[in-house]
Amino acid sequence: MAKTKELSKDTRNKIVDLHQAGKTESAIGKQLGVKKSTVGAIIRKWKTYKTTDYLPRSGAPRKISPPTRALKMxxxxxxxxxxxxxxxxxxxxxxxxxxxxxxxxxxxxxPDLNPIENLWRELKIRVAQRQPQNITALEEICMEEWAKLPAT
Structure with missing residues (x-):
């Protein structure tokens, strides 16, 4: 089923006026040529918000995740x-x-000036010089040598 155009503000206001006059949703829909479900939705909106205007919606969700947003760039x-x-x-x-x-x-x-690549090379050289004998030793040496790398 294809979408229809939005109802004009006048039509929405007529629906509310007819509802206040005591007409049923079916009778209002037949009189104005509008679906009963549309009439009901407009009346519910009017009862909730006291307006027939279209309310602002949130739109699509933001592409930035909350942790990134928290950084506040x-x-x-x-x-x-x-x-x-x-x-x-x-x-x-x-x-x-x-x-x-x-x-x-x-x-x-x-790409040869990528700073992290230079760090990995330096770490690799330092670990190789200490010649770890097993996985546990390799892990410990890696952690020790990483901590020794200068921060700047």
């Missing part, structure tokens, strides 16, 4: 991206500038 954040062409369009740069985000300078499409 305040000013002072620094954004790092890999200068992929989609990140360097004028529109993207303008949006970041308008939102007052600082962008970390970064050579064009250079």
């Amino acid at each position: 305040k000013r002072g954040w620094v954004i790092q991206h890999d200068n992929d062409p989609k990140h360097t369009t004028r529109a993207t740069k303008e949006r970041l500038r308008k939102k007052h985000f600082k962008v970390l300078e970064w050579p064009s499409q250079s």
